[in-house]
Amino acid sequence: PAPELRASASTVFVCHPVDGDPHFIIRLPGSNMDVCFNIDSKPGHILSLVSDMGTGVVVNGQLISSKQPHKNRVSSYFGIISVYHQPAGVSVKVGTDRISMADGRSSHSFTWGATADISSASCYSVTISIVKNSHVTVTIDNSIRVTVLLHRVWRKHPVNVDFLGLYIPSNNQYSPLVHGLIGQFSREPEVSVYDVHEGPDPLKEEATMEVKGHTLRVTRYFLLLKDFRHDRKRGSNVYCWFVHNSGKGFIDGRYGDYIMPDLNSFLQTV
Numbered sequence: 302p303a304p305e306l307r308a309s310a311s312t313v314f315v316c317h318p319v320d321g322d323p324h325f326i327i328r329l330p331g332s333n334m335d336v337c338f339n340i341d342s343k344p345g346h347i348l349s350l351v352s353d354m355g356t357g358v359v360v361n362g363q364l365i366s367s368k369q370p371h372k373n374r375v376s377s378y379f380g381i382i383s384v385y386h387q388p389a390g391v392s393v394k395v396g397t398d399r400i401s402m403a404d405g406r407s408s409h410s411f412t413w414g415a416t417a418d419i420s421s422a423s424c425y426s427v428t429i430s431i432v433k434n435s436h437v438t439v440t441i442d443n444s445i446r447v448t449v450l451l452h453r454v455w456r457k458h459p460v461n462v463d464f465l466g467l468y469i470p471s472n473n474q475y476s477p478l479v480h481g482l483i484g485q486f487s488r489e490p491e492v493s494v495y496d497v498h499e500g501p502d503p504l505k506e507e508a509t510m511e512v513k514g515h516t517l518r519v520t521r522y523f524l525l526l527k528d529f530r531h532d533r534k535r536g537s538n539v540y541c542w543f544v545h546n547s548g549k550g551f552i553d554g555r556y557g558d559y560i561m562p563d564l565n566s567f568l569q570t571v
């Protein structure tokens with residue numbers, strides 16, 4: 302039988318603040334708050350973002366590094382986002398230079414200078430919409446949508462590199478088997494925040510968060526979020542409760558559990 306599908310509870314953005322490292326921003330409508338965390342992983346690592354064996358959908362991201370250390374630290378960014386639909390055998394890879402799609406019978410490749418709409422030749426509906434030098438949207442069976450955003454930097458910048466952001470809407474319909482750093486939040490966890498007080502930095506409040514049986518110290522962060530729906534140059538402001546230590550306690554397991562062997566791999570049980 303076909304898997305029971307349900308709408309995701311949360312909207313997710315993946316952006317990169319000035320200091321690098323992927324920042325995941327989880328919008329939790331039930332708690333009326335945004336929660337964010339970063340993943341302090343190594344360049345070359347592939348992270349499981351969405352893994353749904355019920356629908357056969359995988360979204361993974363591979364990290365790249367800054368050109369050189371900044372303040373004795375090498376920053377990481379998403380350089381490739383892969384969307385794989387196993388039933389159709391369709392693989393879409395979005396990089397900072399090119400966008401490619403392969404379905405076993407044919408393949409297509411485009412630069413970011415193109416505007417195009419492509420559909421798979423299989424009996425499943427997989428479409429790609431490319432907006433020149435802006436974003437790519439992959440839609441699967443009209444029920445799951447993933448948008449990858451291109452962020453260009455000055456080519457001669459001594460440290461920063463071109464990178465990708467990610468937007469996954471709240472109305473995606475996954476199966477109950479969905480997981481991954483993003484997919485797990487299709488089931489919105491119960492979150493409570495209390496004991497809000499001024500921290501060492503008066504511009505960043507601190508508080509206690511209870512979630513998934515854990516008690517965490519969190520910090521109120523202000524992030525400039527850039528996404529294609531708003532002014533892409535100025536972005537929009539987001540306040541979120543930041544979970545330290547690569548999301549430990551907020552995500553299931555540890556971030557190392559989400560490192561994948563390749564771009565089309567499904568996540569095993571965390």
